[in-house]
Amino acid sequence: MAVFTEVGFDEARELMARLGLGSLHALKGIEGGIENTNYFASTDQGEYVLTLFERLGAEQLPYYLCLMKHLASKGIEVPEPFADPAIVPPEGHALEIPANAPCEFIHMVAGKPAAVVHRLAGRSELAPTEAHCAELGVALARMHIAARDFPRIQPNLRGLTWWNETAPVVMPYLDEAQSTLLASELAYQNHVAQTPAFAAMPRGPVHADLFRDNVMFAVREDEPGHPPHLSGVFDFYFAGTDHWAFDLAVCLNDWAIDLPTGEAHEGRTAALLSAYESVRPLTAAERTLLPAMLRAAALRFWISRLWDFYLPREAAMLKPHDPRHFERVLRHRSRALHPFDTAAQADAPACAA
Numbered sequence: 001m002a003v004f005t006e007v008g009f010d011e012a013r014e015l016m017a018r019l020g021l022g023s024l025h026a027l028k029g030i031e032g033g034i035e036n037t038n039y040f041a042s043t044d045q046g047e048y049v050l051t052l053f054e055r056l057g058a059e060q061l062p063y064y065l066c067l068m069k070h071l072a073s074k075g076i077e078v079p080e081p082f083a084d085p086a087i088v089p090p091e092g093h094a095l096e097i098p099a100n101a102p103c104e105f106i107h108m109v110a111g112k113p114a115a116v117v118h119r120l121a122g123r124s125e126l127a128p129t130e131a132h133c134a135e136l137g138v139a140l141a142r143m144h145i146a147a148r149d150f151p152r153i154q155p156n157l158r159g160l161t162w163w164n165e166t167a168p169v170v171m172p173y174l175d176e177a178q179s180t181l182l183a184s185e186l187a188y189q190n191h192v193a194q195t196p197a198f199a200a201m202p203r204g205p206v207h208a209d210l211f212r213d214n215v216m217f218a219v220r221e222d223e224p225g226h227p228p229h230l231s232g233v234f235d236f237y238f239a240g241t242d243h244w245a246f247d248l249a250v251c252l253n254d255w256a257i258d259l260p261t262g263e264a265h266e267g268r269t270a271a272l273l274s275a276y277e278s279v280r281p282l283t284a285a286e287r288t289l290l291p292a293m294l295r296a297a298a299l300r301f302w303i304s305r306l307w308d309f310y311l312p313r314e315a316a317m318l319k320p321h322d323p324r325h326f327e328r329v330l331r332h333r334s335r336a337l338h339p340f341d342t343a344a345q346a347d348a349p350a351c352a353a
């Protein structure tokens with residue numbers, strides 16, 4: 001992440017003590033990421049991550065933090081958030097809890113809503129092999145299934161509505177070819193969203209940003225000297241209720257893409273897909289619409305990168321992502337054949353692009 005908001009050592013020390021996490025001895029701003037302010041916080045009891053939410057309001061945060069808690073309780077490797085013992089969780093069904101009710105996982109730090117979670121062991125694998133993609137595919141499908149009974153609902157805030165709102169904001173910065181691509185792809189995705197196949201695809205809580213840099217791999221304690229395995233998934237702050245196939249497409253567009261060209265890598269695509277399907281086979285509607293979802297996922301990150309690039313925020317440490325990468329991915333995806341077979345391409349909705 002970037003450090004958008006500086007946190008004083010004394011304020012962090014008081015928070016860690018209040019949460020029962022021990023005595024703070026180091027607080028270090030983290031350079032990766034672009035959405036929130038993150039610090040590694042080391043205490044005499046362990047290693048933690050302090051996140052200050054820069055754009056998200058306190059009414060959206062319970063969804064993310066309670067989802068992480070829900071997944072952790074089902075044995076999915078995610079950072080578990082720490083509760084303020086002074087806040088009593090509201091009773092009743094999650095859907096009946098008012099959005100502004102106090103949430104035990106949200107703390108105020110430097111005037112911003114914040115969370116403290118466990119620091120996951122390991123490091124991200126930024127040059128994934130087919131084996132890494134296969135581990136990711138299994139983890140993603142297990143996560144979808146484990147989240148099925150999560151009782152809260154919150155739309156993907158970076159979904160179709162946001163694309164429609166944000167495209168006109170970035171359009172003035174684009175050249176003619178880019179404007180044409182953006183407008184036609186948006187029209188295509190609005191069309192896809194009206195189709196029966198779209199309505200038929202299964203939905204649930206999805207991560208929606210499960211890129212290489214949001215997954216950790218670590219050597220297992222009982223396998224010293226062996227290669228690292230997937231040890232955890234983090235950064236749930238774009239999660240929302242959306243189609244599982246969209247989430248799968250987000251992963252394929254990062255893990256199974258050749259970064260210099262933006263083209264799909266056949267072996268990594270096959271590894272990720274077949275591993276995912278070894279846990280949860282895709283439905284017929286998902287198979288039909290996977291090419292459209294791959295385009296949707298490319299469009300989503302092209303728009304957000306354009307937005308971050310041309311309308312940047314102040315930050316002490318910020319490395320904006322390159323929007324041209326997802327423009328290239330989108331151009332390839334809108335030309336590509338179906339990842340399963342070419343016959344199924346004919347079943348996909350008419351393409352306006």
Ligand SMILES: Nc1ncnc2c1ncn2[C@@H]1O[C@H](COP(=O)(O)OP(=O)(O)O)[C@@H](O)[C@H]1O
Pocket residue numbers: 001002030031032033034035036037038049079117118119120121213214234235237
């Ligand atoms: N729970 C965690 N465990 C270990 N490292 C983490 C954790 N959360 C964040 N990080 C580190 O912080 C970096 C930025 O976090 P990220 O959530 O991607 O930020 P942002 O929300 O701003 O995109 C990650 O690349 C990772 O190195």
Ligand SMILES: N[C@@H](CCOP(=O)(O)O)C(=O)O
Pocket residue numbers: 001032033034035209211213214235301304305321
């Ligand atoms: N993964 C997104 C950006 C979101 O930032 P993250 O650091 O929270 O993953 C992209 O690559 O555009």
